[in-house]
Amino acid sequence: MVSTFIGHELKAFWRSKNTGKSIAIRVVMGLLILYLFLNVLVVGILLDKMLEGMFPDEDLVKAFCGIILIYFLFDLLMRLQLQELPTLRVQPYLHLPIKRNALVRYLALTAALSVFNLWPFVLFLPFVFKVVGPDSGALVSFAFVVAIAGLTVFNNYLALYIKRKSNLNGWVFLIAAAVLILIITCDFRWHLFSTRDISYAFFGHLITMPVLALLPFVLAVVMYYLNFHYLKQNLYLEELTAHKKVSYKSSTDIPFLSRFGRVGDLAANEIKLILRNKRPRSALIMGLFFMFYGLIFYTNKHYGENWYLFVGMFMTGIFIINYGQFMFSWQASHFDGILVSKINFTDFLKAKYLLFTLVSTVAFFLTTPYVYFGWTILLVHFVMYLWNIGVNTTIVLFFANRNAKRIDLSKGASFNWEGVGATQMLLSFPLILTPYIIYLPFALFKHANVGLAVLGTIGAIFILTRNFWIKKLEEDFVQKRYTIAEGFRNK
Incomplete structure (x- = not known):
């Protein structure tokens, strides 16, 4: 046999x-x-x-x-x-x-x-x-x-x-x-x-x-x-038995998320997907290791204050970058089921925003001890936290509509390049370069705090107008959903 x-x-x-x-x-x-x-x-x-x-x-x-x-x-x-x-x-x-x-x-x-x-x-x-x-x-x-x-x-x-x-x-x-x-x-x-x-x-x-x-x-x-x-x-x-009684569970195993209704259910399911599968879990674990990233830059005077922006973005948003670059690919094995289910895609996108906001919020609080090296560092972290949950999350979901590379969750994370394509390489440029394009002109003319204020304001505006961006992302997804589904079917 x-x-x-x-x-x-x-x-x-x-x-x-x-x-x-x-x-x-x-x-x-x-x-x-x-x-x-x-x-x-x-x-x-x-x-x-x-x-x-x-x-x-x-x-x-x-x-x-x-x-x-x-x-x-x-x-x-x-x-x-x-x-x-x-x-x-x-x-x-x-x-x-x-x-x-x-x-x-x-x-x-x-x-x-x-x-x-x-x-x-x-x-x-x-x-x-x-x-x-x-x-x-x-x-x-x-x-x-x-x-x-x-x-x-x-x-x-x-x-x-x-x-x-x-x-x-x-x-x-x-x-x-x-x-x-x-x-x-x-x-x-x-x-x-x-x-x-x-x-x-x-x-x-x-x-x-x-x-x-x-x-x-x-x-x-x-x-x-x-x-x-x-x-x-x-x-x-x-779950394979035909005699199992089907009932909708309005709350989740994570009581905090139950207050968000169906969006909370979807976010809780994604958290379970992360914790139960090796490759997405490695993205979360890597984010915890990046909490020590500041010890490299903040204890070395060789790095100037311009590096603080880069460090703050990575420490408060590394999960968005690592996990988000493969967004939708994590659900590749059951993506067809999502398309034909009663799930409202607006709720699906809101769940992604909720997940990223929760993880980035935890990451921000974990980095607050770096205030030991100066209040400016805490300010930079807060500004980049707003930028990550406002702008970077939207950018990640925009590129997700252009990613049709399948990921098999049953495979491990080591030496696994499945799902990696041109989309991931293109994604890194706007995520890393955009805040510097806005900030550096102010920093060069000795108005770094103004640059931080502009970044924080833009991040806050994106957060306040989140429903508008979700609607635009949904319209974009409707045009590309069959292309994405076809790509996910290729094994």
Whole structure:
């Protein structure tokens, strides 16, 4: 049955309209991965020399045992960000006489075919065969290989389990990432405990008790069956049943948004889309990292005050730029349903404005501590906040009507250029350059505050006339909606 599934996947790939582009991307990715493998292999071969330099007073095997668990800790953090979930379109098989276990087994086993599972072997096995084997014998070397393999498989299925749970509840991913970051901080920053000591306590005992290598193997098996059970329980979506009673839910799971009625419902659905899918969620997470952007510019006198405009725009509007450049593409998989549904497109656009306003407002309040570097900075942030939710939001939605590039939400965010086109490149120019075109003439004649006042006034005018711009955007969308829908259908 596995061979049948693989055959169907290959046929779907070769029959896709974007096969040529996919092959080109895979060739480039293959060359990049091969280059990374060669680098890791060199590190693995020279690992004994590197450990001698890093820990000159320690036994070489002891130093090696101390870094293994540290590697797998960072490996898990990297998998949560970069590893993609294996997918199979199960709906076409649900009405066929195919056992659920066969479908689930295929998804569970193909999850092991990840390039991340090869890194630890390429990195650690050269040291095991060069140092551990001659020093402690073949049995101990085999125990190390089994333990490393067990932890690799455990990390693989633990990361997938967290990501699958995150698809239903986005907070699961954030909590898991926060726990890992807290563990790393408690060790390397606050020194509350030592991961090296814990690592050596286990791997050091493998030399005298090789049977302990079965413990990571057992953990890997347990995690595999947790994934297997979770997939089996969630193979059939409750929404597919014809007997489910349909009722309209006027409020959302986010009580604050319920006061906005249907617009709030649409905004809440988009928030759920962001939290449950990797690529849009990465746009939100990147926005949080950009909150530290000011520390680069405000603490360095080399950058003048003209840079404040750029920094303020990015910190209060990075989500609008990152997420907004793919606007409508996020709904590509169900865009046809939106067109034929009872959703008023005016409400649809208002929901976009509401989402951007909420996120930018939170970002503005998070940047208020930068007032420590001067009240001018807070003023610039407020002006650019008004500009972002007024002007930049309108520009983003204007270019959204000219974007027909599809995005598959089931794919990960790493090395994923799906949906990127000329529209995104053109969008960056008005977003970044327009405020400077207005501000710089005033700044050059020593009237920077007047320039800020003009920017803030324009932003406020766009906010107050938002209904006018929504009407114009809706008229523009009506003319282009079929072109957009046709583009989204191309897979």
